Amino acid sequence: MREKAISIAEVQPGKLAADIGVGTGFITEGLIQKGLLVIAVDQSEAMLAEMKRKFANIGGIDYRLGEAGRLPIPDEAVDYEFANMYLHHVEFPPKAIEEMVRILKPGGKLVITDLDENTFEFLRDEHHDHWMGFKREEIRQWFTEAGLKNVVVDCVGESCCAQSSYGDEYASISIFVASGEK
Numbered sequence: 001m002r003e004k005a006i007s008i009a010e011v012q013p014g015k016l017a018a019d020i021g022v023g024t025g026f027i028t029e030g031l032i033q034k035g036l037l038v039i040a041v042d043q044s045e046a047m048l049a050e051m052k053r054k055f056a057n058i059g060g061i062d063y064r065l066g067e068a069g070r071l072p073i074p075d076e077a078v079d080y081e082f083a084n085m086y087l088h089h090v091e092f093p094p095k096a097i098e099e100m101v102r103i104l105k106p107g108g109k110l111v112i113t114d115l116d117e118n119t120f121e122f123l124r125d126e127h128h129d130h131w132m133g134f135k136r137e138e139i140r141q142w143f144t145e146a147g148l149k150n151v152v153v154d155c156v157g158e159s160c161c162a163q164s165s166y167g168d169e170y171a172s173i174s175i176f177v178a179s180g181e182k
């Protein structure tokens with residue numbers, strides 16, 4: 001999934017990317033391997049601290065504490081932007097997409113990988129999911145309304161799996177990859 005997301009953006013070494021809702025740096029790791037500089041944003045100090053430990057000997061990462069509604073990055077600053085398994089956690093997904101588009105340079109690319117719409121309520125309680133995935137059509141609409149062109153929402157060909165810790169429920173949810181250019 002990471003390779004697919006990064007290859008869709010056609011990244012070039014030396015350029016600047018943002019990884020929003022970076023967690024402990026799953027996407028960032030792939031970007032660094034491709035020779036990019038990365039601004040890593042998360043609302044959680046604990047996540048950023050864990051990521052700093054993990055990447056202690058690796059340069060090229062700028063860690064920033066920040067929230068979906070107002071990212072700590074100026075307008076039109078980055079060439080590429082990625083957000084993996086982030087969108088279903090934010091309160092206002094269309095606003096979060098608009099904010100991600102704000103920080104992209106003209107010609108820059110946004111790639112979001114996230115869950116397709118699902119019915120697994122236990123993920124809300126156990127994984128703090130705010131949304132039970134998304135319809136691909138609504139993602140396409142939000143990308144377009146935010147001003148992106150060449151919008152494509154496609155299948156990654158992989159699923160995200162989770163076992164409920166309280167019952168015997170097991171979730172297997174397909175993943176989409178959405179991309180667009182500013």
Ligand SMILES: C[S@@+](CC[C@H](N)C(=O)[O-])C[C@H]1O[C@@H](n2cnc3c(N)ncnc32)[C@H](O)[C@@H]1O
Nearest residue numbers: 021022023026042043044047067068084085089
């Ligand atoms: C499921 S994790 C995904 C982490 C990472 N992108 C990955 O692929 O492993 C979601 C991350 O988004 C962050 N997050 C959730 N809501 C956020 C918000 N409103 N603003 C900024 N970060 C947020 C969480 O702190 C968490 O690190």
